[in-house]
Amino acid sequence: MLKLEQLEKTYRTGDKALTGIxxxxxxxxxxxxxxxxxxxxSTLIRCINRLVEPTAGRVWLDDLELTRxxxxxxxxxxxxxxxxFQEYALVERLTVMENVLSGRLGYxxxxxxxxxxxxxxxxxxxxxxxxRVGLLAMADKRADELSGGQRQRVGICRALIQNPKLxxxxxxxASLDPKTSRQIMRLxxxxxxxxxxxxxxxxxxxxxxxxxxxxxxxxxAGSIAFDGAPDRLSPEV
Ligand code: ADP
Ligand code: ADP
Numbered sequence: 001m002l003k004l005e006q007l008e009k010t011y012r013t014g015d016k017a018l019t020g021i022x023x024x025x026x027x028x029x030x031x032x033x034x035x036x037x038x039x040x041x042s043t044l045i046r047c048i049n050r051l052v053e054p055t056a057g058r059v060w061l062d063d064l065e066l067t068r069x070x071x072x073x074x075x076x077x078x079x080x081x082x083x084x085f086q087e088y089a090l091v092e093r094l095t096v097m098e099n100v101l102s103g104r105l106g107y108x109x110x111x112x113x114x115x116x117x118x119x120x121x122x123x124x125x126x127x128x129x130x131x132r133v134g135l136l137a138m139a140d141k142r143a144d145e146l147s148g149g150q151r152q153r154v155g156i157c158r159a160l161i162q163n164p165k166l167x168x169x170x171x172x173x174a175s176l177d178p179k180t181s182r183q184i185m186r187l188x189x190x191x192x193x194x195x196x197x198x199x200x201x202x203x204x205x206x207x208x209x210x211x212x213x214x215x216x217x218x219x220x221a222g223s224i225a226f227d228g229a230p231d232r233l234s235p236e237v
Contacts, residue, residue, distance in 0.1 A: 001026055002048070002166055002198060007057035009043050009222075017043040019222045021057070027165075028196045030189055032209035032230075035219035041202040044219065045168045048200070049081045050074060061166065082159030084188070086171035088151040090143040096154050097139045100126040103158030122161070129157040133187060149180035156188060160195070167192065167199035174204065181205065185212045206233065 007021040017040045025031055033041045046052035048059055050066065059066040066077055082103070090099045104122050130136045133153040143151065152172060159167060169188060173181035185203075189212045192199050203209050209216055210230035218226030218233070226233065 001060075001062060002200075003058075003060040004044075004048070005058040005060070007044070007047055007059065008055045009040070009047055009052060010055045017222055018047065018054075021222075021224060023217065023224065023227075025166075025198050025200065028192070028198055029215060030192045030199045030201065030213050031215045031217055032213040033200055033202045033217050033219060034204070034206050034209055035225070037204070039219040040222040041219055042170055045170050045200060045202050048166075048168055049078050049083065079162050080165045082162055082164035082167045084152070084155050084159050084167060084169040084172050086174045088148075088155045090151055090154055090158075092144040093142060095140050095142055096130065096135060096146070097123075097126055099143050099154050100129060100157040100161055103161045125161055126157065129160055132191070133157055147180075148176050149184060152176065152184050153187070156184075156191065160191065165198065167197055167201075169199055169201040169203075171202055171204065173208065181208060182211070189213065 002025040004021050004023040007018055009018040010016050021044060033044065035041055043052055047054045048066065054067060057067070061077065061080060064077060066074070069077055091102065094102070101118060101122060127136065127139070130139055133156060135150060135153050138146065138150065143154065146154065167188070172188060173184050176184060185208050188199065188201065191197070201213070210233065214229060216226065216228065216230045216233060217224060
């Protein structure tokens with residue numbers, strides 16, 4: 001279970017991005033985070049794995065208080081949180097396979113030394129994941145040869161290979177056409193269901209959120225303005 005308690009972020013510029021966020025996400029729940037640009041969605045996602053340092057408040061992942069961890073503790077904890085990005089953040093001149101395997105350490109910095117010794121179990125798992133997302137035939141292609149939708153599938157595999165408890169997904173479809181966006185959202189939600197994985201998906205497209213998730217949290221000016229089933233969302237949110 002993920003729990004945010006009175007989470008706040010004020011940037012050095014003085015921007016109050018989050019004010020007193022309380023939020024609990026049970027195991028296995030997929031939640032869409034919606035709201036206008038600047039509402040704090042991306043900041044909230046990044047405060048959870050501390051890519052952005054919260055100014056105040058606490059974040060818990062099960063029994064672990066993420067906001068109290070030292071650098072080493074944080075590095076280990078980040079392996080339990082897969083992250084999927086809008087712009088995929090693939091290493092362009094590496095192959096699809098290598099990009100997926102780079103997720104095994106949980107953060108990008110060490111991929112080079114790691115790739116000298118691919119443990120067979122990791123390679124097998126990478127093949128299984130690529131097969132699941134329909135990219136098995138592309139394993140040896142370079143990342144820069146792929147379409148946007150294919151890149152995001154690789155990003156999904158890279159996040160899943162660390163076998164995380166939680167997925168943090170930041171605008172996964174913002175660079176994709178509508179049809180590919182639906183495919184990617186469906187894939188993320190199916191994979192979470194198959195693995196009993198919880199996810200927070202920052203998504204600007206309300207219709208997409210409504211179509212695929214059971215819980216929507218609406219942010220406005222750094223606060224939670226809505227939290228409930230998508231069919232209770234009024235059109236003006
Ligand atoms: P922090 O207070 O978390 O250390 P900083 O103020 O150092 O954050 O800003 C981090 C980076 O974000 C800087 O490179 C800054 O230029 C950039 N940045 C500043 N203002 C904004 C903004 N309004 N939206 C997005 N990025 C911004
Ligand atoms: P959203 O993801 O909903 O568009 P953000 O979390 O990116 O919202 O931004 C929330 C607020 O924090 C905005 O006012 C934005 O300008 C500000 N902000 C975001 N990143 C930074 C940064 N690095 N430095 C300063 N201000 C930032």
